[in-house]
Amino acid sequence: MVEVRYRGSFGDNLFQYCFGRLLAERWGYELSALPLPHFPATAEPVTGRRFLSPFLSWSGMAAEERQLGMLLRDRHMAEPVRGRLVLYGWFQRWEYYRAHQDAVRRWLAVEAPAHPAEEGDFAICLRTRRPESWEEPGIHPGKAPRWRKPIPSTELILRLAERVPHRRLVLLTDDPPGEAAAALMHLKPEVRNIDSFASWNWLRTCRRMALTVCHPAEWWAAWLSEAEEIYAVDPWPSHRQPDCQGPYGCGWLTGRPLARPALRVTEPHWIYEW
Amino acid sequence: MSGNAASPQSPDGPRRKIQALSVSVNYADFLECVAPNIQHFDRWLVVTVEEDTRTQEVCRRWGLDVLISKRLYKDGATFHKAAALNEGLEVLDQDAWVAVMDSDILLPRDFRERLDAQTLDSDCLYGLSGRRICCTLPEFRSLAEREPWADNLIYTTFVIGYFNLFHLGQELNRYPENFSDDASSYDVMFSESFPAARRHYLPFVCLHAGESSQNWRGRTTDPFFEDGTSPNAPAPPSRTEEIAALLGGHEKTAAQIGCYSGAFSRALARHFSSVTVIDHWGLLVPSPSPALATDLKILAGRYASETAGLVNVTSPLEHSDETLAAIPDASLDVIWLTAEPEYDFLLQFLPAWLPKLKPGGAIAGGFYEPELLPGSSRVVQLLLGAPDQAFPDMQWVRRIADPGRLAARIRPPQVAGSTRGVVYVSMGEHDVEALLVSLSSLQRHWDGPVSVLSAGDESASLRLACVRLGVDFRNVPCAAANLPDELNRLHALDWSPFEQTVFIEAASLVTGSPQFLFDALDGHTCAFCDSHGSAQMPANPAAFAWHRSSPVLDAWRSLARTLFLHAGRRAIRETLGFLKANSMFHVLPSTGVWSGSARRAPAGTRILSLHRLARAGALHLYQPWADEEQALLARMEAGI
Numbered sequence: 071m072v073e074v075r076y077r078g079s080f081g082d083n084l085f086q087y088c089f090g091r092l093l094a095e096r097w098g099y100e101l102s103a104l105p106l107p108h109f110p111a112t113a114e115p116v117t118g119r120r121f122l123s124p125f126l127s128w129s130g131m132a133a134e135e136r137q138l139g140m141l142l143r144d145r146h147m148a149e150p151v152r153g154r155l156v157l158y159g160w161f162q163r164w165e166y167y168r169a170h171q172d173a174v175r176r177w178l179a180v181e182a183p184a185h186p187a188e189e190g191d192f193a194i195c196l197r198t199r200r201p202e203s204w205e206e207p208g209i210h211p212g213k214a215p216r217w218r219k220p221i222p223s224t225e226l227i228l229r230l231a232e233r234v235p236h237r238r239l240v241l242l243t244d245d246p247p248g249e250a251a252a253a254l255m256h257l258k259p260e261v262r263n264i265d266s267f268a269s270w271n272w273l274r275t276c277r278r279m280a281l282t283v284c285h286p287a288e289w290w291a292a293w294l295s296e297a298e299e300i301y302a303v304d305p306w307p308s309h310r311q312p313d314c315q316g317p318y319g320c321g322w323l324t325g326r327p328l329a330r331p332a333l334r335v336t337e338p339h340w341i342y343e344w
Numbered sequence: 345m346s347g348n349a350a351s352p353q354s355p356d357g358p359r360r361k362i363q364a365l366s367v368s369v370n371y372a373d374f375l376e377c378v379a380p381n382i383q384h385f386d387r388w389l390v391v392t393v394e395e396d397t398r399t400q401e402v403c404r405r406w407g408l409d410v411l412i413s414k415r416l417y418k419d420g421a422t423f424h425k426a427a428a429l430n431e432g433l434e435v436l437d438q439d440a441w442v443a444v445m446d447s448d449i450l451l452p453r454d455f456r457e458r459l460d461a462q463t464l465d466s467d468c469l470y471g472l473s474g475r476r477i478c479c480t481l482p483e484f485r486s487l488a489e490r491e492p493w494a495d496n497l498i499y500t501t502f503v504i505g506y507f508n509l510f511h512l513g514q515e516l517n518r519y520p521e522n523f524s525d526d527a528s529s530y531d532v533m534f535s536e537s538f539p540a541a542r543r544h545y546l547p548f549v550c551l552h553a554g555e556s557s558q559n560w561r562g563r564t565t566d567p568f569f570e571d572g573t574s575p576n577a578p579a580p581p582s583r584t585e586e587i588a589a590l591l592g593g594h595e596k597t598a599a600q601i602g603c604y605s606g607a608f609s610r611a612l613a614r615h616f617s618s619v620t621v622i623d624h625w626g627l628l629v630p631s632p633s634p635a636l637a638t639d640l641k642i643l644a645g646r647y648a649s650e651t652a653g654l655v656n657v658t659s660p661l662e663h664s665d666e667t668l669a670a671i672p673d674a675s676l677d678v679i680w681l682t683a684e685p686e687y688d689f690l691l692q693f694l695p696a697w698l699p700k701l702k703p704g705g706a707i708a709g710g711f712y713e714p715e716l717l718p719g720s721s722r723v724v725q726l727l728l729g730a731p732d733q734a735f736p737d738m739q740w741v742r743r744i745a746d747p748g749r750l751a752a753r754i755r756p757p758q759v760a761g762s763t764r765g766v767v768y769v770s771m772g773e774h775d776v777e778a779l780l781v782s783l784s785s786l787q788r789h790w791d792g793p794v795s796v797l798s799a800g801d802e803s804a805s806l807r808l809a810c811v812r813l814g815v816d817f818r819n820v821p822c823a824a825a826n827l828p829d830e831l832n833r834l835h836a837l838d839w840s841p842f843e844q845t846v847f848i849e850a851a852s853l854v855t856g857s858p859q860f861l862f863d864a865l866d867g868h869t870c871a872f873c874d875s876h877g878s879a880q881m882p883a884n885p886a887a888f889a890w891h892r893s894s895p896v897l898d899a900w901r902s903l904a905r906t907l908f909l910h911a912g913r914r915a916i917r918e919t920l921g922f923l924k925a926n927s928m929f930h931v932l933p934s935t936g937v938w939s940g941s942a943r944r945a946p947a948g949t950r951i952l953s954l955h956r957l958a959r960a961g962a963l964h965l966y967q968p969w970a971d972e973e974q975a976l977l978a979r980m981e982a983g984i
Contacts, residue, residue: 076821079835083821104818105760107838113760122692123663124626125494137499138473138633139545146632152662153626154692198909202824244906266902268895 071120073156074103078202080270081286082160087112088174089133089161094118095173097150108267111177121154129159131203131331133166160203162286162331167293175294183268186275190237193279194227194254195264195288198245203286203331224253227282230301230344231257234278242269242288250282264288280344289333292340301341304334359460361440362509364388365432366447367425369416370563372398374448377484377553377568377575379406384456385443391432393417411435423562426519426530433519438512441466446506449475450484450551452491458548461642462635466511469538471503473545475552481569482716484553486738489579490710492604493549494625495686498556503543505531507550528560547639580736584608587739588615591678591706599671599700601693602682603627603660604643606650612680613654620671623660624683673699674747681709687723687804691754691811694727698751701744706732712740726808727754729983757793759816764862765793765842768850771822771829772799776806778958779850781969783813784976786854789950799836800825812980816841830916831908834901842892848951849886851958853942853969856950860936861889868930869894876934882921883929886953887937896928942966 074090076083087106094101094116101116128134133142144165167174187193231239231254242264243251251261262269264287273279273291280301281288292300334342364385368375369392379402382388389409392399393416403410415427429444436442441464445451452458464470474497478484487493508531510517520533535543558565569575592598592615600612602624612619623629627644631637644660651657661667679697683689701707711720712734724731724740728750731740744750759765766786768779783794794815798806800822810817823835837847846861848854864871870890872883890897900919907915923929938945939953957963964970 075819078821079823104820104839105841120665121663122696123622123624123689124629125689126626126629127499135631135633138547138636139500140633142632149630152629152664199824245909246906247910263902263906265905267898269902 071100071102071154072097073154074101075156075158076104077158078160079287080267081288081290082162082201082203084178084290085161085286086157086159088170088177089166090157091116091177092166092170092173093147093155093157096147099150099155106178108180108271109178111179119150121152124153125156126151126153127156127158129157131160131162133161134159160331162203162333164333164335168335171293178290178294180271180274183271183275185272187240187272187277188238189277190235191240191276191278192231192234192236192238193240193242193273193276194231194259195273195279195281195283195285196227196241196243196245196248196250197264197283197285197288198243198248200283201286224250226344227280228253230280234280234299234301236278240276242273284331284333293335298339299341300335300339301344302335304342360464361386361437362443362456362459363436363440364443364445365391365429365436366445367391367413367416367428367432368399368402368447369393369396369413369423370399371447372396372402373568373575374553375399375402377481378448378450379408380576381445381449381451381455382406382408384451384459386440387436389432389436390447391416391428421525423526423560424521425527426521426523426534429530430518430521433512433517436512438517440513441509441511444505444508444510446552448553449506450488450553452493452548452550455548458639458642459546461638462546463638464509464511465542467514468510468542468544469503469516469535470509470544470546471500471535472507472548472550474499474549475506475556476549477552477554477556479555480716481553481573481575482713484551485575485579486711486713486717487551492625493551495684495689497549500545503535503538503545505534506552506556508534509546526561544635547633547636583735583737583739584611585614587708587733587735587741588612590733591708591741592616596677597675598678598680599676599697600680600682601663601697603647603651604682606647608682609647609651609657610654613651613657616678617656619657620676621658621660622663622667624663628660628662668696668700671700674702676700676705677702678706678708681707684711685709685720685723685727687727687808688802690723690727691756691807695751695755698744698747698754701747703747704743704745705747706741706743708739708741710737710739713738723804723808726812726980753814754811756811757814757816759793759795759841762793762842764844764846765795765840766790766846766848766858767837767840767842768794768796768848769833769836770796770798770803770806770850771833771836772801773803773805775850776803776809777973778963779806780809780813781963781973781976782848782850782852782854783815784979785972786848786858787813789854789857790859793842795841797836797839799832809980827905827908828913828916830913831901831904834897834904834916837897838901840892844889844891846889847887849953849955851953851955851963852886853952853954853966853972854950855945855952855968856948858887858950860932860950861887864930864932865889865891870896870929871932872924872929873932873937874934876938876940881917881939882924883931884934884937884939884953885916885920886939886955887951888929894929896923899923899928942968 072090072094074086076086087103090103091101099118100120105113239257239259241259241261244264246261270291274295277297278299362385368390390403391411391413394412400410411432413428413431416424476493476497516537519530523529523533554568588611596616597618598612598616599620601622603621711717712724714721728742731742733741770779796810796817797820799820802819807817820836820839822832844865846858872888875881875884903919904915935946935948937951938949945952
């Protein structure tokens with residue numbers, strides 16, 4: 071049995087469910103996970119083998135055997151664990167999902183929004199709050215860095231907004247009066263609340279979008295979308311560079327290389343150099 | 345740096361020399377509890393201060409070496425543990441390993457044997473993989489006698505200072521002294537100085553005597569036991585043989601859940617015609633970790649040799665559906681739990697295993713002593729009922745007249761697919777009591793499905809109470825720890841399993857059917873009762889109804905979350921006002937859900953919100969609430 075215990079919010083929960091279901095289906099195990107709100111296919115029963123014990127727990131950003139703090143790679147997951155596996159982590163690594171996009175799309179199918187994005191829409195996501203997963207104790211010593219100003223800088227976002235052709239600019243933000251949103255106001259954008267499911271569902275239908283921070287919710291909207299251009303950031307470009315230029319600063323997550331998120335999508339329509 | 349020839353790193357070489365080092369200042373009570381650790385080490389050096397004669401006395405009795413620190417309080421330091429440890433490290437053999445341990449952790453009985461089997465790299469730092477916190481001496485003693493320690497562990501997410509094993513001949517062999525003059529951070533800094541690839545966990549856990557994460561600046565916690573107590577007094581002798589004789593007999597069958605010590609299986613083998621052994625701790629489960637695989641090989645091999653030749657005992661079987669399916673229903677006389685009765689496990693275990701028990705068969709287990717071990721004892725009482733017999737070694741026996749019926753009662757009710765249901769949300773232990781009283785009052789007026797959503801860390805007491813009250817329980821995520829409860833509650837409501845949901849706030853007394861709120865959804869997707877009088881809320885959030893398709897919750901939550909940055913807690917109220925002003929929900933008269941003075945509740949009130957009394961901690965002063973509370977207690981105490 072694979073059992074999912076959710077943590078954090080919307081985007082985090084999508085990772086957790088999908089990781090659990092991928093393992094359960096790979097191993098022919100029963101999946102025990104609450105159905106995700108808004109995603110009816112996650113209520114489908116996934117049946118299979120069931121163990122009552124031993125209790126095994128994986129946590130962390132990468133799958134990590136909690137008992138030994140051992141980071142598990144794909145080869146470790148090929149063979150089923152012979153026990154009751156409880157997932158209590160974040161599992162925010164694209165490597166786990168990339169080969170399963172069609173299946174994941176099926177599981178996370180939702181009703182199309184009443185007013186989907188139009189051809190000329192360009193969405194810019196501006197978030198000020200960092201994901202809860204960044205506070206995971208033990209992934210890194212000390213505190214995660216505070217969320218900086220928009221990443222890249224407001225000037226770069228502005229330049230992007232001016233460069234990418236669009237008929238309508240839509241800002242999805244959790245801080246409408248914030249600096250970045252204010253700097254874009256002269257472009258007369260439509261402002262929406264980034265925390266609502268309705269906005270997320272709309273974003274999923276957008277053909278052009280910019281994710282100015284790597285937040286799980288927007289990452290999922292982008293990855294599930296049919297977008298042609300996704301302007302994204304990779305906050306974790308490398309591990310322990312001596313002269314790190316990473317936009318989130320360096321020195322964070324110096325623990326285990328796999329203990330950090332790795333959501334860079336190496337597909338041509340994901341554009342990291344803007 | 346390469347391995348040291350005098351301390352070979354291979355388990356096949358000569359025995360490694362391993363020294364232990366601890367700081368113990370005003371910690372004699374804890375040190376006394378864990379002094380048996382001395383058996384694992386070639387030497388154990390304890391750093392203390394001149395005035396701490398109790399620590400010195402414990403050391404003398406147990407044969408531990410003592411070093412009087414000159415630097416612990418030097419230059420006005422608060423409690424410079426790193427400096428004291430370094431004083432100790434200076435005098436140890438530099439060509440050997442050292443286990444730097446807190447003086448309140450107890451290692452497994454066979455720690456040394458298992459450690460010797462591990463391959464160690466003298467360039468690395470090793471920690472333990474987890475610990476079990478024992479807040480009381482009885483808990484500590486009962487667990488010390490019963491390994492393995494596998495339940496309720498806190499896993500280490502970083503190699504931290506309660507146990508560090510490293511070779512003194514390597515470069516990083518002293519603790520950094522510059523970061524603080526107390527015990528709060530030196531260990532993290534030390535661990536950090538090892539590259540990630542050189543930090544490892546050993547596949548062992550320990551018992552931790554007393555609360556963890558205390559006493560960073562010297563001892564402030566209460567004594568672990570009263571003067572005159574002997575923490576290492578021998579435990580009452582095991583009654584396993586006697587209980588097995590009581591329950592066993594010719595053609596009697598037993599299932600033993602969990603195998604670790606062969607002695608236990610041998611005892612059962614003497615009294616039962618057949619014993620089915622279940623590998624509860626995963627002794628036979630392969631592990632991708634070489635360290636764990638090595639350890640499991642030792643444990644499994646030892647169990648096998650200790651049970652060799654027992655013809656009426658099965659080999660350990662995996663704890664799977666297939667194993668269960670091979671055991672005929674109503675075929676077992678006894679199911680014997682060797683692990684702690686842990687609620688999350690039992691809630692899965694009992695519905696699956698009870699049908700295998702003959703009517704009138706028995707469940708036996710350990711860790712039952714309501715005064716000394718209230719947690720595990722309560723789990724047994726709530727799920728199985730008070731044991732028929734309890735023994736001085738904390739083992740117990742409960743006979744089950746109708747195992748099938750009990751299994752059905754423990755099995756959670758199926759609410760998936762129900763169209764209409766009532767939902768409560770618990771935001772933590774602080775609202776559990778009120779929620780249960782309210783739920784009890786609801787059940788007088790509503791026999792439809794109810795789901796309790798517990799946001800964040802699961803509340804064991806709430807989950808067990810829900811089992812007893814026959815309602816669905818769901819542990820849902822807490823969206824963000826830094827948001828107020830009101831906002832996280834809105835997130836939690838998303839997880840309602842129903843198409844149409846009525847939410848009722850925990851501190852509410854239900855005095856009539858909530859059906860009127862469901863009825864209000866005819867033609868509407870969301871319905872609130874109006875607020876009344878001088879109440880500040882634009883609509884009453886103590887109870888309301890919505891349809892899954894309603895956009896109102898999504899809008900309310902997301903707007904409030906944004907506004908929270910600027911308006912703080914007022915965000916909930918203001919966004920609700922905005923939604924009402926824009927006619928986004930149907931508004932019912934205020935009488936259905938009443939938040940004013942309870943005494944002035946109008947006729948027709950069905951849900952009486954008592955949140956003001958709850959805030960004042962005075963719910964019990966309202967007599968109808970107190971009466972409901974008594975009725976609930978009576979239900980919970982009644983036999984299952």
